[in-house]
Amino acid sequence: MRIAGGGFGAMENLGSQINSAGDEMFPYVRDSATLYFASSGHPGMGGLDLFKAVQDSTGQWAVENMGVPLNSPSDDFGITFAGSREEGFFSSNRNDNRGYDHIYSFEYPSVNIFIEGFVLDVNEYPVEEATVRIVGRDGLNVRAPVKKDGSYRIELKRDISYVMMAGARGFLNQNFELTTAPEEKSETYTVDFFLSPIHEPVVIENIFYDFDKATLRPESQQALNDMIKMLDDNPNVTIELGAHTDRKGSAAYNERLAQRRAQSVTDYLIAGGIDPSRVEAKGYGKSTPKTINKRMAETHPFLHEGDILTEDFVLALPPEQQETADQINRRTEFKVLRTNYNIF
Structure with missing residues (x-):
């Protein structure tokens, strides 16, 4: 039956997806697309079984037997729910040799x-x-x-x-x-x-090159792919990729090596689908030693937040700490240049 214009319309058979050659009884409408009913004609466990029917956007019904423990070889019917909660009551004549009907409660395990x-x-x-x-x-x-x-x-x-x-x-x-x-x-x-912050350089962890070369090692692939994803997630951003070396060697040599390394990373990103106009390669060599931040100071107790790892600073350290400082200076970073790429 349809409700139309404040009144009731004509009765309407729900068709063969719901009705069978047996009995369909005790309908319970839970929402606009979900119907519960009892049936002796749909495949079941015996007698009346409880069924759930869900109507899709095309008007078709998907009917499923509600299974044990709600259904049994006896008659199970008349299900109701306590509002939106997955609990309620139903009737059944199970476990009664006289065939009398009894009311049972049920509660589905909560799925969170x-x-x-x-x-x-x-x-x-x-x-x-x-x-x-x-x-x-x-x-x-x-x-x-x-x-x-x-x-x-x-x-x-x-x-x-x-x-x-x-x-x-x-x-x-x-x-x-x-x-x-x-x-x-x-x-x-x-x-x-x-x-990643917009207003300061970010070290790209786990970027590795062959010794004294610009060739990216296979262990760098995950970090490089993460960079591609970051740029895909932020399509209006352009970045500079900066490569830095430690204090060893001449300034000119280190700058050339750093430029080749920055270009290697840039080429990988472009090959991964990033527009060339969104990435710039810059080789800094040893001209921009790292400034220690709070996290680095926590990781390396001999360093303090705000320390700048200049050549003089590093040379004043014991040999083992010098190597750590050199490793920190050897890095590949990115910094955001624009956040309005292709907006206009």
Whole structure:
């Protein structure tokens, strides 16, 4: 029966997807697309069984037997739910030799699916006023604020594809895609975001070259692919790739070596699909020694935040610490040049 104009319309048979040669009884409409009913004609366990039918956007019904323990070889019928909760009541004459009907309660195990993690900067400190936006194929569109400790937690549904983006003022965005598992079980996914600042150079970790050459070693591939993804996540950004050497050797030689190394990284990104106009190679040689930040000072106790690893500073250190300082100076960095590429 359809409701039309404030009144009731004509009766309408739901067709062979719902009705069978047996009896269909005790309908219960839970929402606009979900119907529960009892049937002795659909394949079941015996007598009346409980069924769930879901209507898709084309009007077709998908009918499934609700299975044990709700159904039994006896008659099971008359299901109701307690609002939106996965619990309620139904009737059954199971375990009664006289065939009398009894009321049973049921409660489905709660299935909770979450995604959680942290939004941190590249030095692994919480990013202030960061947000995580998540869009799902189920219609979810949420922008969740991140807590002061950098953590976030969002409830999801099973068997759904989601796209996430973490961002904050003064930082590049980072995206992530996730599809939750179809199994009917609780699960928590963990995804951490590490955002790169816009206004300062960022060391690209795990970039390796052959000794005294500009050839990229295979161990560099993951870090280089991460750079490609970062640029894809931020299509309006252009960057400079800067290569730096340690204090050893002449300034002219180190600058030439650094330029070739920066160009090797640039060429890899271009080969990976990045427009050449978005990346510039710059070889600094040993002209720009590293300034120690808070995280480096925590990692290397002999260094202090604000120290600049000039040649004189390094030479004043014991030999073992000199090697550590030289390793810190040997680096490949990127810095953001523009954030409005191809906007106009």
